[in-house]
Amino acid sequence: MTQKSLHEFGMIKRLLAPLTLGVPGAFELKDDVAQLPHSAYGQVVTCDQIIEGTHFFPDDPLDLVAKHLVRRNLSDLIAKGCRPRGALLTLAWPKAWSLPRLALFIKGLGEDLAELGDHCPLYGGDTSQTSGPLVASLTLIGEPLAASHAPILRSGAKPGDHVYVTGVIGDAYLGLEGRLGKQSVNDLKACQGFALAPLPTPLAMSAPIAHYAHASIDISDGLLADAAHLATNSRVRIELALDCIPLSSEASQWVEKSDNRVDALLNLATGGEDYQALMCVSAEQSEDFINQAQRNGTRLSKVGQCWPGQGLTISYLGQVIRLPKKMGWSVSF
Amino acid sequence: MTQKSLHEFGMIKRLLAPLTLGVPGAFELKDDVAQLPHSAYGQVVTCDQIIEGTHFFPDDPLDLVAKHLVRRNLSDLIAKGCRPRGALLTLAWPKAWSLPRLALFIKGLGEDLAELGDHCPLYGGDTSQTSGPLVASLTLIGEPLAASHAPILRSGAKPGDHVYVTGVIGDAYLGLEGRLGKQSVNDLKACQGFALAPLPTPLAMSAPIAHYAHASIDISDGLLADAAHLATNSRVRIELALDCIPLSSEASQWVEKSDNRVDALLNLATGGEDYQALMCVSAEQSEDFINQAQRNGTRLSKVGQCWPGQGLTISYLGQVIRLPKKMGWSVSF
Structure with a gap:
């Protein structure tokens, strides 16, 4: 040297x-x-x-x-x-x-x-x-921060649990597509920022997750891929409603203008690098969970539910639809 | 992907x-x-x-x-x-x-x-x-493992401390030189193994270091460079005797055959990646330290001493000699 x-x-x-x-x-x-x-x-x-x-x-x-x-x-x-x-x-x-x-x-x-x-x-x-x-x-x-002094794992979700997600999903996907010149997005600049350095779940969410979530994961591989990870590890079936996925106004407009809204939503739900949290909380504790999260100013959306069974299923406006071939990425261990 | x-x-x-x-x-x-x-x-x-x-x-x-x-x-x-x-x-x-x-x-x-x-x-x-x-x-x-429940640092050496090194120094240097085609070494194969994956200080040395060393460092940058790190951080002067540096039989033979033995020793002492420990121990505790290390089968050599003052000085057969310009590498923090 x-x-x-x-x-x-x-x-x-x-x-x-x-x-x-x-x-x-x-x-x-x-x-x-x-x-x-x-x-x-x-x-x-x-x-x-x-x-x-x-x-x-x-x-x-x-x-x-x-x-x-x-x-x-x-x-x-x-x-x-x-x-x-x-x-x-x-x-x-x-x-x-x-x-x-x-x-x-x-x-x-x-x-x-x-x-x-x-x-x-x-x-x-x-x-x-x-x-x-x-x-x-x-x-x-x-x-x-959990009373058990253990991290909240991918396993632990129970049938009946509600499935929540923080923030919005898909801006990182749109930012990356825009960056690659594949998509024209209304406010590409905002989305590009997300693609480069997506804002994660606020730190204040650690406590409500620790106190209320049965299982939790951060969305890095893609919403569908990570929901499937939760389902597999918890041995439950998770059903996600594509129409309940929280979107930024830019992403909403992009979906509106798409030829096929379901395909558009699937792209946002499999793009990855959202760095939001996907959490399973019992129906009984959901209200307390939401209140604690919202006191910290975190946007929280119910996107699905856990059922007996296994794997991931998805719906759009109440109709079950087929899972896409590619559910996201998978690189970490 | x-x-x-x-x-x-x-x-x-x-x-x-x-x-x-x-x-x-x-x-x-x-x-x-x-x-x-x-x-x-x-x-x-x-x-x-x-x-x-x-x-x-x-x-x-x-x-x-x-x-x-x-x-x-x-x-x-x-x-x-x-x-x-x-x-x-x-x-x-x-x-x-x-x-x-x-x-x-x-x-x-x-x-x-x-x-x-x-x-x-x-x-x-x-x-x-x-x-x-x-x-x-x-x-x-x-x-x-120390009674203080803290790691043994680069700082902490005191004037009067003896300076010890584990194992042998310089095989990694010779292995690398051989690999680069720069040196012909008697048993190059053995040295090359050291260059690729040098054997570190035995795990059993953790305890005697924890119990007896005032200051300690692993030799990755080079014996001289790392001794200088100990001296600087401990605010003492360390004097090392080049002729006391422990060598493998291959390295000894290489030094014997060199035109200039001091230059040869300086090369071995600045080559780095030896992954041996360099430790400062009080004169009073040296015997106990040596006994505990040797019970574990670790080769231990006294290579120098700490004095009031600052920096590193080196000697060969009792004569102080000039420090080389390059004392080793420095890349970690």
């Missing part, structure tokens, strides 16, 4: 050190390990990566790329009823890239972590150069 | 699931988060990555590449007086690579984790495809 690049890694440390928020366990990023804060119960971990050319385009703004990385991980923790407690970052950084690009990436990372108040200091990580595209991986550590 | 690659990711899960050792918190790799075992004190984390073209050659055997990844992380935990408790893996996997290559990588990973008994189950991770070279990142979670 040249002196220039050694200098560069010194710079990374200097840029990243403020993100530790001064927590003692990060040792100012000057040591080889970090010590997490003590927790009375087993902590929860998740890690997801973001790869240039796979998850984002080479000319995407790097602050939004970093936010996308934070949000795809944060979304996992929130959907599991957990509060973040810290982060670890690994960067495989392209040799030819300039320091301002790096500073922009770290700016985006810092802005998103700052949104979490003092909940998510950076504890450490690793940076190396690569001759290939950027690969960034984030590990988030979280604290389960 | 095509059906073929979806199948591939199903395969990854099946190959990786046995590495969870059935611990409940891994949820059989079927959920989006994992729950670590509860710990009475703050757990320690470290993460390091390995990048094709940066840390290994494209034609290196992938089982050894995976072992290198495990060992560079394990080495950090052991040098900090910690015992591993679990692992998380992220893989950016080249699109064109075949399943047997993947199986070989996971075989190597599994063999090294199995060496740790039931100490290091795989808790989860993320796998995606990349158009670029392989990037693999491992996060290890560990338990500090």
